[in-house]
Amino acid sequence: MKRRARSRTLLGVIVAAATLLLGAGTTVLLSGTASAESNGTLAATAGCGKNPTLRDGTYTIQSGGRARTYMLRLPSGYTSSQAYRLVVGLHWLNGSAADVVGNGFYGLQQRSGNSAIFVAPQGLDAGWANTGGRDVTLVDDILRAVENDLCVDTSQRFALGFSYGGAMSYALACARPTVFRAVAPIAGANLSGCSGVSQPVAYFGIHGTRDSVLNVSNGRSLRDSFVRANGCAAQNPPEPASGSGTHITTDYAGCRAGYPVRWAAHDGDHVPLPTDRNSSTSWVGAEVWQFFTSLGSTSPSSPGPVPSSSSPGPVPSSSSPPVPGTGCRAGAVVNAWNNGLTAEVTLTNTGSTAINGWKLAFTLPGGQTITGGWNATYAPASGRVTATDAGYNAVVAPGASVKIGFQATHTGDSGAPTAYALNGTSCTTG
Numbered sequence: 001m002k003r004r005a006r007s008r009t010l011l012g013v014i015v016a017a018a019t020l021l022l023g024a025g026t027t028v029l030l031s032g033t034a035s036a037e038s039n040g041t042l043a044a045t046a047g048c049g050k051n052p053t054l055r056d057g058t059y060t061i062q063s064g065g066r067a068r069t070y071m072l073r074l075p076s077g078y079t080s081s082q083a084y085r086l087v088v089g090l091h092w093l094n095g096s097a098a099d100v101v102g103n104g105f106y107g108l109q110q111r112s113g114n115s116a117i118f119v120a121p122q123g124l125d126a127g128w129a130n131t132g133g134r135d136v137t138l139v140d141d142i143l144r145a146v147e148n149d150l151c152v153d154t155s156q157r158f159a160l161g162f163s164y165g166g167a168m169s170y171a172l173a174c175a176r177p178t179v180f181r182a183v184a185p186i187a188g189a190n191l192s193g194c195s196g197v198s199q200p201v202a203y204f205g206i207h208g209t210r211d212s213v214l215n216v217s218n219g220r221s222l223r224d225s226f227v228r229a230n231g232c233a234a235q236n237p238p239e240p241a242s243g244s245g246t247h248i249t250t251d252y253a254g255c256r257a258g259y260p261v262r263w264a265a266h267d268g269d270h271v272p273l274p275t276d277r278n279s280s281t282s283w284v285g286a287e288v289w290q291f292f293t294s295l296g297s298t299s300p301s302s303p304g305p306v307p308s309s310s311s312p313g314p315v316p317s318s319s320s321p322p323v324p325g326t327g328c329r330a331g332a333v334v335n336a337w338n339n340g341l342t343a344e345v346t347l348t349n350t351g352s353t354a355i356n357g358w359k360l361a362f363t364l365p366g367g368q369t370i371t372g373g374w375n376a377t378y379a380p381a382s383g384r385v386t387a388t389d390a391g392y393n394a395v396v397a398p399g400a401s402v403k404i405g406f407q408a409t410h411t412g413d414s415g416a417p418t419a420y421a422l423n424g425t426s427c428t429t430g
Contacts, residue, residue: 044083044407045147045154049337052080054149058097063141064134070121070142071097073105074150075114081338083153085116085292086146088139090128090161090168092272097122106160106186107273107285108292117150119143128168130192135168136175143179154374158292160184162272163214167191170222173201178374178392181295184288187211187270189218200230200259204291206266206274206284209239213270223263227252230259239265245277249287262291327351328420328427330360336414340407341368343416345387347427348401355396360387360404361421367411376404385417 058071075084089105091097097120104110105118112118121138128135139159146152157180159169166188173183174194182202203226207219216239227234230252237250247266255261264287266274273282327350332343345362349355362385364370369382376387393402420427 044340044342045150045152046335046342047080047147047149048083048151048340048342049080049335050149050151052078052149054146059145061138061141061145063138068122068124068138068141069097070119071101072146073101073109073118073120075112075116077114078117078150080151083151085112085156085158086143086152087112087116087118087292088143088157088159088169088172089118089120090159090165091120091123091126092161092163092165094126095162095165096126100161100165103273104285106162106288107282108160108289111285111289117146117152119146123164123168128164128171128192130168130171133175133193133195135192136171139172140176140179154179155296155372156181156292158182158184160186160288161188162186163188163270164191170194173197173203173226177201182292184291185219185222186272186284187214187219188222189214190222194225197225197229200256201226202259202261202291202295203230204262204264204288206264206288208266208268208270208274210242210268211270216265223261227255227261230261231256232261237263237265240267242267247274247276247283258296260291260295328355328422328425329430330362330420330422330427331430332416334414334416336410339409339411341410341414342405342407344403344405345417346401346403347396347420347422349396349398350428352398354398355394355422357394358389358396358402359423360427361385361419362387362417363419364408364417365410365413365415367413368408369410370406370408373406374404375402378406 054072056073058069060067060069087105087108089100091100100120109118119142121142123135130136159172159180160183161169166185167190169183169185170188170190171192171194172180174197177199180201182204184204184206186206187208203223205219205223207216209216231254232252233254235252238248240246240248244267247264249262249264252261268274273284275282329348329350330345332345334341334343347360364382364385370378370385375390375393377390378385378387387404396402420429
């Protein structure tokens with residue numbers, strides 16, 4: 001949406017087709033503080049310790065039965081012995097992945113200090129309609145491909161975008177709250193859908209108070225959904241006066257620890273990188289990067305791998321007691337390097353009745369100590385460990401599987417866990 005008139009016309013087509021209702025954003029002024037964990041647990045990927053095949057460039061991937069593309073930028077001096085942040089940058093309507101790369105991923109790349117991997121997906125029809133969740137699936141598939149080859153800290157995944165890209169980053173926060181640590185929609189609206197804001201995600205919304213394409217009320221609405229989800233105190237943050245040529249950034253008070261909400265309103269129109277009066281550079285990159293890097297891993301547990309392409313999303317947990325005699329099969333795939341490893345454990349319900357709530361016990365080889373995990377809680381960290389469901393994956397239908405994982409250190413034995421038992425009943429291995 002670089003040209004205002006064209007943007008209005010194209011947006012009208014989208015709105016009419018999708019029958020969307022668009023509702024009615026110095027320097028930094030803080031009204032209250034947001035608590036963030038500073039000692040997050042590293043959660044590495046299969047690409048750690050692996051000789052990478054991916055380089056800077058444009059890649060094609062099969063997603064949802066069709067070829068999709070994305071652009072990749074690695075940090076200078078990339079090494080597989082270090083787990084990096086990962087940033088997904090999303091383009092605007094009639095923009096492109098190349099545009100996002102061209103503006104340095106909204107100014108973040110130059111500020112990253114070679115501490116992050118950057119990904120820019122390409123939308124269908126140069127937009128993010130996300131029909132049937134196809135664009136969320138695309139991001140899932142891209143992350144899976146990238147993280148299988150490169151070393152990523154899965155507790156430090158972020159997404160941002162402008163306009164339609166901002167809408168898509170909001171959709172990712174809704175659909176993948178355990179995948180993305182934080183998002184930063186710029187001049188966004190609910191254009192790409194939202195599967196329901198049921199879990200907290202650190203959120204930084206940016207919007208112009210004189211936005212003539214997507215009224216500032218859209219940005220406020222997106223922001224307020226995460227104000228509620230993150231447990232923040234409701235408030236009306238200050239916004240700059242018309243003609244002031246400034247921006248005001250507010251941190252909401254009372255948010256759940258580790259899940260802040262930040263709001264930046266600027267006295268401007270529909271632009272991706274607004275500037276204050278008499279300034280030649282935008283403040284967006286610096287403030288968003290500071291927000292992202294201030295966050296540790298999520299509470300209470302670190303996020304995990306992206307869902308499989310066929311994943312239906314979170315399943316409500318049940319308070320029903322476990323069904324006795326349910327059959328199970330369990331096994332793990334281990335990726336080890338130096339004195340570290342990651343393990344992905346698959347638990348399969350081989351019985352004829354659903355599992356409602358599970359505790360999977362297993363024995364770690366001597367010298368292994370769990371340092372972080374995803375999709376379950378783990379205790380103790382060594383020896384005979386019990387992994388307990390995360391709530392959203394407590395229900396396992398007959399024939400279905402659930403994947404959990406952890407990162408661990410080792411003193412030489414990087415073998416897989418053994419002696420699996422589900423709710424006290426031994427599982428077969430495989």
